[in-house]
Amino acid sequence: MPRPEPPKQMQPEIRALYDQLSPEQKSWIEDVHFLAEEIKDHLLLEQCLLAVDILTDRLQKLNPNIGCAQGCSRCCESYALPEVTRAEWELVQVALSDMPETTRARVQAQVSAIPEADFDSQGWPRHPRNAYAQLGCPLLIDGRCSVYAYRPLSCRAMGYFFSKRLPGEKPLPLSGFLQQMMARKKPLPLTCHSEALRIQTEVSQGQNLLLYAFTPLADRFEAIFERLAPAGHKQLLLTRLMAYFKGLESASTAPESLPE
Numbered sequence: 018m019p020r021p022e023p024p025k026q027m028q029p030e031i032r033a034l035y036d037q038l039s040p041e042q043k044s045w046i047e048d049v050h051f052l053a054e055e056i057k058d059h060l061l062l063e064q065c066l067l068a069v070d071i072l073t074d075r076l077q078k079l080n081p082n083i084g085c086a087q088g089c090s091r092c093c094e095s096y097a098l099p100e101v102t103r104a105e106w107e108l109v110q111v112a113l114s115d116m117p118e119t120t121r122a123r124v125q126a127q128v129s130a131i132p133e134a135d136f137d138s139q140g141w142p143r144h145p146r147n148a149y150a151q152l153g154c155p156l157l158i159d160g161r162c163s164v165y166a167y168r169p170l171s172c173r174a175m176g177y178f179f180s181k182r183l184p185g186e187k188p189l190p191l192s193g194f195l196q197q198m199m200a201r202k203k204p205l206p207l208t209c210h211s212e213a214l215r216i217q218t219e220v221s222q223g224q225n226l227l228l229y230a231f232t233p234l235a236d237r238f239e240a241i242f243e244r245l246a247p248a249g250h251k252q253l254l255l256t257r258l259m260a261y262f263k264g265l266e267s268a269s270t271a272p273e274s275l276p277e
């Protein structure tokens with residue numbers, strides 16, 4: 018793999034900030050730039066996930082203040098409605114079948130406690146999302162993600178990516194981007210409310226602008242993940258889990274066939 022090139026088309030205000038960085042910080046920026054360009058359709062899902070992990074590692078090194086890097090799991094505990102493509106769900110199933118029996122039993126018990134009536138027959142929430150604010154992810158065990166190495170893109174991206182552009186929108190020049198952030202308009206960090214407020218405060222005080230200038234947009238990666246699975250297969254992780262354990266239950270209660 019060729020050595021990453023430094024980002025070429027930097028706006029003058031970003032170039033001035035970039036030139037003040039240490040060689041190590043510059044190499045992290047180069048990695049981010051390179052990986053964001055390299056994550057493409059021809060990669061396998063596992064390769065995309067690995068690249069996203071390296072990318073988030075470099076972004077975290079550039080800004081160690083990001084809350085997600087400090088063992089925080091508040092979003093998993095309180096508003097866990099990540100959506101997964103079929104390809105991502107298949108990886109979660111690998112993790113479920115590989116985990117210790119006792120952990121899987123605890124996940125299953127947490128899944129069973131979710132009120133099924135809150136979701137429609139297609140597995141989507143019946144109520145506005147804020148009605149699910151107290152719903153925790155059943156894969157969280159003792160404050161840790163039990164499928165961590167196999168967790169979906171949206172869980173990996175928390176705190177490190179920005180939210181989607183609207184269809185047809187062009188990327189903003191940095192000055193416009195920062196102005197929108199400061200005015201609390203989109204694009205917003207893809208993170209929890211408290212972290213988003215912290216980042217907006219940093220931006221309004223002119224801190225860590227370089228990090229935000231290179232933070233990737235989630236929509237590009239989501240589009241790649243979507244193409245890895247047939248259209249229409251994106252679903253809530255929660256309802257995938259409910260169907261999965263229901264299937265296991267019905268399989269285990271099915272009468273065994275009599276010997277011939």
Ligand code: SF4
Nearest residue numbers: 084085089091092209
């Ligand atoms: S998004 Fe917020 S709540 Fe979730 S891990 Fe990051 S800092 Fe914690």
Ligand code: SF4
Nearest residue numbers: 093154156157162172
């Ligand atoms: S899959 Fe893991 S990281 Fe994602 S919400 Fe659930 S516990 Fe949190």
